[in-house]
Amino acid sequence: MREQEKAVLNFNQNNMNADRKRYYCLMLLDAVRYLFILLFLYAAFSKLYDFQKFKVQLGQSPILSDFTLLVALLVPGVEVLIAIGLAFRRSLLPALWASYGLMWMFIVYIIVILKFTDRPVCNCGGVLEQMSWDVHLLFNMGFVVLSWIGLGLGLHQEGRFWVWHSSRSRSVFVNTPTRHAEPRRHFDP
Template sequence: MKKTLIVDIISGLLILLFVYAGLSKLLDYADFKFQLSRSPFVTKVAGLVAWAVPASEIVVALLLVFNRTRLLGFYASFFLMLLFTGYIYAMLHYSYYVPCSCGGVLSQMSWGQHLIFNIAFTILAFLGVVMYEPVNTKQQKDEILYDI
């Protein structure tokens, strides 16, 4: 399988994840904010986090859409997934209360399943960073300007 196809598949999976997660949090904003306010790690900044997380997810998804910003999108995906994975790990190991702060289908997962899911997507984001090949020729750059 060509490396570019693998990178495109990884990018597509991350886009789907971030758009779905971001929109589901925004569509159920009140519950998402409430659940965050019950988390011992973000209680005081729950309002800020409740907007920053879904906004970040959607921005990262947009970065992954365009070839010119895809590498930055992979780095941002890796960073976000590390943050989310670390948060889940901390909640599972150091929190007295584990709220449900995920939206949509992801809320059906246990926290342990969610941790494994996040680790898998963290690995995918890392592979995207490692495998991404920047565009080298002017002709390819010109073509990519119109590649959506």
Template sequence: MDVMKISISFKSTFVYLICLLFVSLFIYAAVSKILDYENFRVQLAQSPLLSAFARYVAWGVPAFEILISILLLSEKWRTVGLFSAFGLMVMFTTYIYIILNFSSFVPCSCGGVLEKMTWNQHLVFNLAFIILGGIAALVQSSNFQYNLS
């Protein structure tokens, strides 16, 4: 019985720490984009994939990052937040992969410290967050199902 409590406690702590990592990343990224909104919008407008939607994406991405952060901090909505964080990171990573492999022009629309990374470093960084987010989402959803029983 004690081993089961420790296991559940470890899983909960692991998930919570991953949530804090995502919240830190998303709030930092959102604030960077909002503070340098005009530059972010212009860089998105230069993107071969997003130029037609730059105005909407420039507001939508930071808003979504903040919304996901709120979900991650809420026990009730944490599972939705983790799957949303995972999905957003998959979308960001897919975008980077497409730009790197199929575009002649590679715009930079990251802010702050992330802007200092090369695109390949950013790809690896995102893949690490995808792995962590996927594991945390699966652990959280299994805890959620277990708690419903």
């Protein structure tokens, strides 16, 4: 086999490996997206389903009692907006950042409630309300880690990171495209 044919075969093998890696990254990114969509929609609709109970529980919180109605309307609304943002590729990164921020806000709220109140009240709604505070904190931290993973993969797919491709005697930087599940078009000199 000639040297040029070996270089072409090596380049094609590298492209197949890069496409396979990109496919698995997109699958993981989609899994993170769908988990957040499921979490936020479930939490928002369980709060809205029993809105009066949610509002009463917020009123029992010493931190949020002055802003009960405002928080009762904003939290489910923000959760639904973030879930909608996660559903579309174009708004994926801002929605992942918003997910990250909202989960940190929930973590800080849980820590403050546990530190400074005698009778903490969970106002998450649904099955999430049945968790102990320690489990709830770990659950939220797990979703923060998922948001880090999603942000890393999302930034990679947006082309903020560069992929190094070598071909023959020179190397070329190729920006990764953002389209889902499409094969990458490579520059072949």
